[in-house]
Amino acid sequence: MTASLTPAAAAPVPAASARPVVIAHRGASGERPEHTLAAYERAIEQGADxxxxxxxxxxxxxxxxxxxxxxxxxxxxxERPEFAARRTTRLIDGVEMSGWFTEDFSLAELKTLKARERLPRLRPGNTAFADERIPTFAEVVALARKHGVGVYPETKHPSYFRGIGLPLEAAMLKVLADHGWTRAADPVFIQSFEVENLKMLKGMTALRLVQLVAGAGGPPDRPGTAYADMLTPAGLKEIAGYAAGIGPEKTLVVPRDAAGRSLPPTRLVADAHAAGLVVHPWTFRAENMFLPAELRSGAAGEAHGRLAEELAQFLAAGVDGLFSDYPAAAVTAVRQPR
Known part of the structure; x- marks a missing residue:
């Protein structure tokens, strides 16, 4: 299902040498329940790219x-008794999970549900937004086109969905094409923790692709491969054969010591740039529990610390973009003279 919308001219996206881009992580998810139109609208208001x-x-x-x-x-x-019988257990990327799964619901059924804040103790203010619904990707893209911002979709568990007969790739590209986005110059990055998913997309679209990498483990579709092995100069060169960038967990760029304090930046940004890749680390959050020890304010994990200083660390390290739950802070940071 795609919204009826006449494509507008694609908004320009800064290149690696221009101002770093701000990616609103699940929308302005520090201020609104994640992945809701309210969260995306708030992020757009705050200037996210x-x-x-x-x-x-x-x-x-x-x-x-x-x-x-x-x-x-x-x-x-x-809380919905009519769906109680659909609670089940599934094996997702080798991990057993119990609950309710989108693939067991029609869109019409999902649209009857109300979104909820995923971290209510950490972000109690978000619980006031109790009437938001689950948006379709088409609705998200239509919102982005309306306001002249880009989209940065992540394919979640693509091998799993392909294995149950619900492949994500073609459906995602169709929504983007229906809204006029098909070119490398268009304001779209498609990200995945998997590798074969991105290689498949490389043969299907000119849109830019980003290989996500975590500080531990490896791609779910490549047992035995560690993300660390992909971040050597040779590994980065291989990624550059199918992707335009990497999205590393932020401690891969600025690591921390055993006490949680920031250490000097690694060579990852320089090595990725040498391979022709942009670097968009994740995820920047204001709460103490997510910040390095020297930037925390007080003892409470939910209290807000000095996020602006952490953002400045990464901008000084030369990153090309930032994923943030608090896009307003990231927008302010990237606009500071450096």
Whole structure:
């Protein structure tokens, strides 16, 4: 399902040498429940360059924005007696998960659910937004086109969805094409923690692709491969054969010591740039529990620390963009003279 919208001219996207881009992580998810139109609209108001939807599939083949296909933590599905019998257990990327899964619901059924704040103790203010619904990817793209910002979708568990007969790739590209976005110059990055998913997309689209990498583990579709092995100069050169950039966990750029304090930056940004890749680390959050020890304010994990200083660390390290739950802070940081 795609919205009826006449494509507008594509908004320009800064190149690697221009101002770093701000990617609103699941929208302005520090201020609104993640992956809701309210979160995306708030991020656009705050000046984000891109809004980021994680994409999963309904049983009738429609892409919707949820962090995971298991939705008990981000909707009121567990409170809905008519769906009680759909609670089940699935093996997702080798991990057993129990709950309610988008692939067991039609879009019409999912649209009856209400979104919920995933971290209510950490972000109690977000619980006031109790009437938001699950948006389709088409609705997210239409919102972005309306306001002249880009989209940065992540394909969630693409091998799993392909294995159950609900492949994500073609459906995602169709939504983007329906809204006029097909070219490398268009304001779109497509990201994935998997490798074969991105290589498949490389043969299907000219849109830019980003290989996500975590500080531990490896791609779910490549058992035995560690993300660390992909971040050597040779590994980065291989990534550059199918992707335009990497999205590293932020401690791969600025690591921390055993006490949680920041250490000097690694060579990752320089090595990625040498391979022709842009670097968009994740995820910048204001709460103490996510900040390095020297930038925390007080003892409470939910209290806000000195996020601006952490953002400045990474900008000084030469990153090309930032994923942030608080896009306003990131927008302010990237606009500071350096």
């Amino acid at each position: 891109f809004i980021e939807p994680d994409l999963v599939m309904t049983k009738d083949g429609v892409l919707v924005a949820r962090h995971e296909n298991e939705i008990s933590g981000t909707t009121d599905v567990a």
